[in-house]
Amino acid sequence: MRSSTAQPGERQRDSEKVRATQILNAASALLAEAGSDGFTAAAVARRAGVNKALIFYYWGSVADLFERVLQGYYDSHRAALETALSVAGTKRERVHRLLDTYVDFMQDNRAYVRIVQHQIAGGGPYAAVVQRHYAEITQWALSQLEPLVPSSGATSPRHLHFSISAVVVNYFTYAPGLAEAWGHDPLTPGALAERRAHVHWLVDACLDSLERGG
Amino acid sequence: MRSSTAQPGERQRDSEKVRATQILNAASALLAEAGSDGFTAAAVARRAGVNKALIFYYWGSVADLFERVLQGYYDSHRAALETALSVAGTKRERVHRLLDTYVDFMQDNRAYVRIVQHQIAGGGPYAAVVQRHYAEITQWALSQLEPLVPSSGATSPRHLHFSISAVVVNYFTYAPGLAEAWGHDPLTPGALAERRAHVHWLVDACLDSLERGG
DNA sequence: GTACGAACTGACCGTATGGTCAAACCATGC
DNA sequence: GCATGGTTTGACCATACGGTCAGTTCGTAC
Incomplete structure (x- = not known):
């Protein structure tokens, strides 16, 4: 052949x-x-x-091949975020653009986020590699976020970033479970649009509270 | 012996x-x-x-034994939530009490939440059982939440419940990764207290936005 | 003491996994 | 034609898994 x-x-x-x-x-x-x-x-x-x-x-080895595949995902993930943040605008505009990019990427790479989540939890043989990638990208995101959302303690960029990330990411990793729990497919275009609106609303609620000194 | x-x-x-x-x-x-x-x-x-x-x-079989163990976790999870919601109070009080109970339970049962998250994502052989439990407990939680937070669309109880749940749960499942990404152990009493304060703040931010008609 | 039956054991089977290896293949340079 | 060396193959190995089974132990009822 x-x-x-x-x-x-x-x-x-x-x-x-x-x-x-x-x-x-x-x-x-x-x-x-x-x-x-x-x-x-x-x-x-x-x-x-x-x-x-x-x-x-x-x-x-299989592990080496796995790492190489994961590296490809990681590279495009980082590139997407960097591109999104490179565009100028107000703080809110930049935060929302970053959010949209994040949702887009997770939507297009559900396998990646599923794998990362599993390995991060310490459940697999590639936990070390994935955690290294995760630490890198998290630290980069935090360094970009700190000038935008300067605060500390319970409203620090660490917590805000992690919470927003969880809200975005889990929707896709939990999709199989949500289908049964909610009684409808959470990945249809309509459902995805509603979810996107929700995370934008939630981020705005957080920013409002921050600006009012909550 | x-x-x-x-x-x-x-x-x-x-x-x-x-x-x-x-x-x-x-x-x-x-x-x-x-x-x-x-x-x-x-x-x-x-x-x-x-x-x-x-x-x-x-x-x-091993699967049957696994199911039995999981059933124990599920029963205590549900019992904890029902107890928390059985206490009277204002809407905010009840929401925050439920939140505290939820955080407590996840903190005490990290293995359970890690397993559920992995299986829900469709990665394991027990996905069907776990998803059935997850659907049950989610539907019960939603039935309790709907009178407290009546809204629809992007701010529906479905989305709110799922987001808050993600914010709470992921902190524990991502703990190994956070330790490396943040440079400190996220499970120390001090770090846990800060996280608890954060989720309370975030829920209040959401409730504020809802009440203002956001 | 002996028959019975529940509890228990070690050896075994089929399957799947990551990985190895000697041999075969084959295009190229001489 | 022939040697060379990168490429490819099927057979093979060790390990681990869930699960089975014939047979043994052992307390109890008769």
Whole structure:
């Protein structure tokens, strides 16, 4: 099947990395669909249409491959947030734009947030890597937020950031449970729009309270 | 070892259920410490000081034993919330008392909330059972909340309850990650008190906004 | 003491996992 | 044609898992 498309000369050029990225793409797609539980060497190999041993030949171990996939998610997550914050505007405008970007990203990368949440809780073998990423991105977000929301104690950026993040993130990780608890699919466009309105409302309520010195 | 403490006549009386509860207790303790990942038949047996086959003799399967342990958590969770809501008072008083009870319970049962969060996200073999419990307790909470916070759309009890719940719950499930991201242990008495103050502040901010017609 | 039956044990099975390895394959350079 | 070296393969290994089972222990009733 492969030999039919291969041409003379392209072997050394392409196959230098083509197999590695082929496996990486399959791994990424598999992780998005099946989660970290279904992320096994055999499953990745089957998905990539490749012998299982090649997983280890190109990526060393399943854990290394997992880390590489996760790094891709992390990079785009950070890039999205940085882009959103680079635009000028009032404090409220910037906060709401950051919020929208955050919701968008979680909406588009449900597998990522599910995995991060599970590993952060200390439940998996990749807890160390995920926690390092999480600490990095949290510290960056806090450094950006501190000039916007200067306060301390119970209304510090730490708590505010964490709470807002929880409000956004859990909606997607809890989606399967919400479907049953609420009696309707929380991921339809209408439901998502309502949720988005809610988090904007909630953030405004917090900012109002802060400005009034609550 | 057992025969030294055993006495004539007590066999039928005690051993009727003593072994079953002995295994159940070990299973509960193990689940609290190691989480659902470390919850294997061999581990439970080792912890209970019992032959592995007895797990299946008394409980049928590992999944059945897991369900029984979870049922205990669920019962006390529901009992705690019902007790908190049974006390009379103003709307704000009742909301804040419910909140305190919720924080207390999560603080005392971190294993439970970690497991529920993981299974709810669809990552484990017990997702169905956990989601049924979650749906029950959510629907009960909503039925209690609807008279207190009557609104719809983006500020409906559904969204409010879910957001507040996320704010409370994630603090405990994310504790390992927060320790690294924040640079200090989020579970010290001082840190917990600050977090408790934060969630009370946040709920008040929401209630203020609601009352002003936000 | 002997038959009975519940409680208990260790060995075993099937399956799945991550990972290894010697051998085979095959395009290329000489 | 042939040696070379990166690439690919199927067979294989160790480990861990849930679960089963034939057989043994042991208190009790007769």
